[in-house]
Amino acid sequence: MKGFRYLSNVATLRLDRETCVGCGLCLTVCPHNVFTLQAGKASIIDLDSCMECGACALNCPVKAIVVDAGVGCASGMINQWLAGFNIRFRKDSGCC
Ligand code: SF4
Ligand code: SF4
Numbered sequence: 001m002k003g004f005r006y007l008s009n010v011a012t013l014r015l016d017r018e019t020c021v022g023c024g025l026c027l028t029v030c031p032h033n034v035f036t037l038q039a040g041k042a043s044i045i046d047l048d049s050c051m052e053c054g055a056c057a058l059n060c061p062v063k064a065i066v067v068d069a070g071v072g073c074a075s076g077m078i079n080q081w082l083a084g085f086n087i088r089f090r091k092d093s094g095c096c
Helices: 025-029 055-059 072-084
Strands: 035-038 041-044
Touching: 025 035, 025 055
Parallel strands: none
Antiparallel strands: 035 041
């Protein structure tokens, strides 16, 4: 999965740094290294790598993370694949 990117700046991931207790679980479970720890709190360093799998929010003990987990991962992979083939959809194609 390394190198896959989601659509730019659209991931629903949100982090409440005030609530974060710095346990580091989100760093451990995130497969895309979206987070780092800064000054004892989690920080989002690569939002566009987030595939919205929901693992971080599920494991955060203080519910400091919110993400709309759904089809983001699949969409991201498909978009990346299509981009590799330089495929574009017409606006009136009814897709997306
Ligand atoms: S939703 Fe998944 S990919 Fe996104 S930051 Fe959380 S663990 Fe990482
Ligand atoms: S899992 Fe939650 S409390 Fe732990 S570092 Fe991440 S955001 Fe902070």
